[in-house]
Amino acid sequence: MHRPPAAAAEVAEELAAVRPALLPRYTAELPGARAAVLTRLWRALAHEPLPWVTGRVHGAHSLALRLADGRTLYGPPADPYATSAYVTGVRLDRERQVDPAELVAALAVPHAEAFAAELADSVASLALSRADADHSKEWPAGVPPTEVRWRDWEWEQRVTDGHPFHPNCRSRPGFSVAEQLAFGPEHRPVVELGTVPVPARECLVSGDWPAELRDGERLLVPVHPWQAAHVLKRACDPWRPARPLLSLRTLALPDGRHVKTALSARLTSSVRDISAYSVQAAEPLTALAEEVAARTDGLLHITRTLGAVSAGSPDLAALLRESPEVYAGPGERVVPVAALAATDLPKTPGWPAAFARLALTVGLRLLDLGVALEAHGQNLLVILAADGTPVRLVYRDLADIRVSPARLARHGIALPRLTGRLVTDDETALRRKLFGSLVAGALAGTAGSGPALGAALSAVVADLPDTADLCALREGPLPAKALTLMRLSPHTPGDQWMSLPNPLVLEPGPSDQ
Numbered sequence: 001m002h003r004p005p006a007a008a009a010e011v012a013e014e015l016a017a018v019r020p021a022l023l024p025r026y027t028a029e030l031p032g033a034r035a036a037v038l039t040r041l042w043r044a045l046a047h048e049p050l051p052w053v054t055g056r057v058h059g060a061h062s063l064a065l066r067l068a069d070g071r072t073l074y075g076p077p078a079d080p081y082a083t084s085a086y087v088t089g090v091r092l093d094r095e096r097q098v099d100p101a102e103l104v105a106a107l108a109v110p111h112a113e114a115f116a117a118e119l120a121d122s123v124a125s126l127a128l129s130r131a132d133a134d135h136s137k138e139w140p141a142g143v144p145p146t147e148v149r150w151r152d153w154e155w156e157q158r159v160t161d162g163h164p165f166h167p168n169c170r171s172r173p174g175f176s177v178a179e180q181l182a183f184g185p186e187h188r189p190v191v192e193l194g195t196v197p198v199p200a201r202e203c204l205v206s207g208d209w210p211a212e213l214r215d216g217e218r219l220l221v222p223v224h225p226w227q228a229a230h231v232l233k234r235a236c237d238p239w240r241p242a243r244p245l246l247s248l249r250t251l252a253l254p255d256g257r258h259v260k261t262a263l264s265a266r267l268t269s270s271v272r273d274i275s276a277y278s279v280q281a282a283e284p285l286t287a288l289a290e291e292v293a294a295r296t297d298g299l300l301h302i303t304r305t306l307g308a309v310s311a312g313s314p315d316l317a318a319l320l321r322e323s324p325e326v327y328a329g330p331g332e333r334v335v336p337v338a339a340l341a342a343t344d345l346p347k348t349p350g351w352p353a354a355f356a357r358l359a360l361t362v363g364l365r366l367l368d369l370g371v372a373l374e375a376h377g378q379n380l381l382v383i384l385a386a387d388g389t390p391v392r393l394v395y396r397d398l399a400d401i402r403v404s405p406a407r408l409a410r411h412g413i414a415l416p417r418l419t420g421r422l423v424t425d426d427e428t429a430l431r432r433k434l435f436g437s438l439v440a441g442a443l444a445g446t447a448g449s450g451p452a453l454g455a456a457l458s459a460v461v462a463d464l465p466d467t468a469d470l471c472a473l474r475e476g477p478l479p480a481k482a483l484t485l486m487r488l489s490p491h492t493p494g495d496q497w498m499s500l501p502n503p504l505v506l507e508p509g510p511s512d513q
Helices: 007-018 020-047 100-107 112-131 152-156 177-183 225-232 276-293 337-342 351-369 405-410 427-447 450-458 468-475 483-487
Strands: 053-058 063-067 072-075 090-092 095-097 191-199 204-207 218-223 237-244 250-252 258-261 300-302 305-313 316-321 333-336 380-384 390-395 478-481 497-500
Touching: 007 020, 007 112, 007 177, 020 063, 020 072, 020 100, 020 112, 020 483, 090 100, 095 100, 100 112, 112 177, 112 483, 152 237, 152 333, 177 225, 191 225, 191 305, 204 276, 218 225, 218 237, 218 258, 218 305, 218 316, 276 300, 276 305, 276 316, 276 351, 333 337, 337 380, 337 427, 351 380, 351 390, 351 405, 351 427, 351 450, 351 468, 427 450, 427 468, 427 478, 427 497
Parallel strands: 300 390
Antiparallel strands: 053 063, 063 072, 072 090, 090 095, 191 218, 191 237, 204 305, 237 250, 250 258, 258 316, 305 316, 333 380, 380 390, 478 497
């Protein structure tokens, strides 16, 4: 059997050289990190349409997966919405497996070797993130929101575990231990951004590129130091210190603005860059999003893209956005949904339902208008009152929403100058975009389990406008990205999907898929 690279040992060796005091905590965190990644992997094996899983047999306290090669994989029932690390081991025929990378290697399915290496990296990076965690979970009652320690980047740096459902939740291939410590938001670094001068005639610009990033006939493009060293392979002129946010390549500047940099590394699933298409669409998307947000009775704010530039390559581009903090009123806090689980909110018994009502009211209203948000826990932020009550939403990063010309037209909204992948009237695609990110992502990650998610939804769906979209949510299975299938299908472009049990019902399927 091929064994995956010993990523945990390699990280330990590097850590001993660059931060030896952290090594004991890293070693102690490894078993929990393995269970966290194995739990995410087991969810994928139990629910995704993997071609080599030929049957699923549900018992009262177990789940058996029949494999195409005749073997059987045994484990606990798989709650597709659970965020706790409840799977500490599974059994492949008679062999117990506790390491997700070694399990995938033992399965020996197509493309397993590369995926196993990513899982090994995810486990090691997750253990490193948890080992260096030093974040208070305290809700800052009575602390003025203008104080530095409660700025937006502080909330974002509380999140140690990354994506709540992706086995590659912390996979950062191409990053050394020193680079993870220097650039990962959970390690609380200050990153020194640079700029690269490019002749203005060679650049594509959208919006208002600021004077401070202009030098005569040249534009200055902000560059992440990792990108400069590994992709551009050139020195950059010093520009600004910044604090990395959840996405790692987006950082908060001292004046409050956010800068999204091109960082051509594979983080979680995709290689990240900023395409000319995204730059060109930035200004019209911002205008459209503000127009539809204005029809939500003040429940949604959109962070405006102030300016965007591409210097002839997706590896050298940047966007400037306003901070979500500008939409907070006196005593309010703006918190990414992904950070809610890392914060001890003073939640009332009805808090999950209140949040679900707010999120679904906004999401379904925009979907009806013709805009499907990718409202996962990183893009969606909630404005909380001083007592923790959810009052409004903020959405950022419009680069992967979907826009329906037909739905916009029904509401008298003109389609802006948009073409390409963002534009579709396919109702399945529109609903997948919203439901897969908001319900199977943000709401599920906040609820923490299928029963809790179902209870929150049950408390609010009867009060929502009875549209065809709500009917699809209420009566059909819930779409979610098949993240493991996508990693095991490197030659299949685009998203792939799975159907999860409806959280309003949550009955397991029959004995076979």
